[in-house]
Amino acid sequence: xxPETGFQSDGELVSxxxxxxxxxxxxxxxxxxxxxxxxxxATWIPFIYSVxxxxxxxxxxxxxxxxxxxxxxxxxxxxxxxxxIALLKLTSRVTFTSFILPICLPNITKQLTIPxxxxxxxxxxxxxxxxINYTSTLQEVEIPVIDRQTCEYLYxxxxxxxxxxxxxxxxxxxxxxDINKKDSCKGDxxxxxxxxxxxxxxxxxxxxxxxxxxxxxxxxxxxxxxxQKWIKATISRAETNMQIDRTFASPPAKPRPPTNQDEYANYxxxxxx
Numbered sequence: 001x002x003p004e005t006g007f008q009s010d011g012e013l014v015s016x017x018x019x020x021x022x023x024x025x026x027x028x029x030x031x032x033x034x035x036x037x038x039x040x041x042a043t044w045i046p047f048i049y050s051v052x053x054x055x056x057x058x059x060x061x062x063x064x065x066x067x068x069x070x071x072x073x074x075x076x077x078x079x080x081x082x083x084x085i086a087l088l089k090l091t092s093r094v095t096f097t098s099f100i101l102p103i104c105l106p107n108i109t110k111q112l113t114i115p116x117x118x119x120x121x122x123x124x125x126x127x128x129x130x131x132i133n134y135t136s137t138l139q140e141v142e143i144p145v146i147d148r149q150t151c152e153y154l155y156x157x158x159x160x161x162x163x164x165x166x167x168x169x170x171x172x173x174x175x176x177x178d179i180n181k182k183d184s185c186k187g188d189x190x191x192x193x194x195x196x197x198x199x200x201x202x203x204x205x206x207x208x209x210x211x212x213x214x215x216x217x218x219x220x221x222x223x224x225x226x227x228q229k230w231i232k233a234t235i236s237r238a239e240t241n242m243q244i245d246r247t248f249a250s251p252p253a254k255p256r257p258p259t260n261q262d263e264y265a266n267y268x269x270x271x272x273x
Contacts, residue, residue, distance in 0.1 A: 015052040015123070051088065054099040056138040058123050063099045067092055073234055075227065082170050084208045084222045087234055103194060104202045106225045108232065114204060117144045118176060118195035120219075124187030128213040134187045143176045143183065145195075146218050151175030154217055172226040174205045177218030185213035193221045 055064040070091040077083035094100065106112045121140040152159050152169045159165055169175060176193060177183040184191065184207045193205030205221030224231075 122188030122191035183214035
């Protein structure tokens with residue numbers, strides 16, 4: 001979170017860890033379903049990891065809960081320059097507490113009105129060029145959301161006179177940041193961009209990329225709204241597969257204990273029947 005305008009957060013994120021070392025973060029207020037899933041930027045996904053839920057500290061705490069990751073689901077287009085998103089399926093269900101709560105995802109059947117500003121959270125650098133020094137306490141900062149056309153012009157000024165040029169800000173991206181003042185930064189990748197809409201906290205983005213921190217350009221986020229259908233379809237397939245697995249994994253029915261009637265039935269009656 002950069003620069004000095006970042007604030008300590010009261011909410012919690014999911015800390016993604018490799019060999020007990022934090023690598024990237026995504027919200028415990030991120031989409032968690034049953035079976036439990038978390039959404040992440042696909043940029044920093046390692047191969048062996050666990051997640052830590054329920055703490056604003058990067059270190060372990062009494063309120064934290066560790067879950068191992070069973071499977072990573074990448075978007076089919078993640079090898080391209082877009083689709084910077086992945087889902088993590090956990091090995092066990094998440095139990096919600098006062099420290100671990102889900103966030104809402106955008107409703108795919110309803111037009112979402114994004115407010116003028118939203119909040120980004122993370123354990124990233126609070127000042128650029130700090131080397132490997134990251135904050136140990138979760139930070140949050142309110143930043144303005146910038147429309148895609150304006151953001152495209154900021155990143156590609158020639159787009160005004162040469163509209164045939166390939167766009168830099170794709171339709172699956174959201175721009176946000178207070179230019180020269182407030183921004184996400186290195187170490188925040190995969191973290192949530194969350195908005196308070198109609199009294200409900202909704203996640204609309206994931207920290208993806210940018211040029212510097214709080215410089216002359218806003219940060220660029222993966223548009224969760226754009227990928228909501230894929231998220232919903234992926235989780236639905238997983239739930240269906242789990243039901244099938246449970247059916248085939250069901251143990252055979254145990255034979256019932258014999259009754260007195262069963263015992264007599266094993267012998268011929270007096271008439272020889």
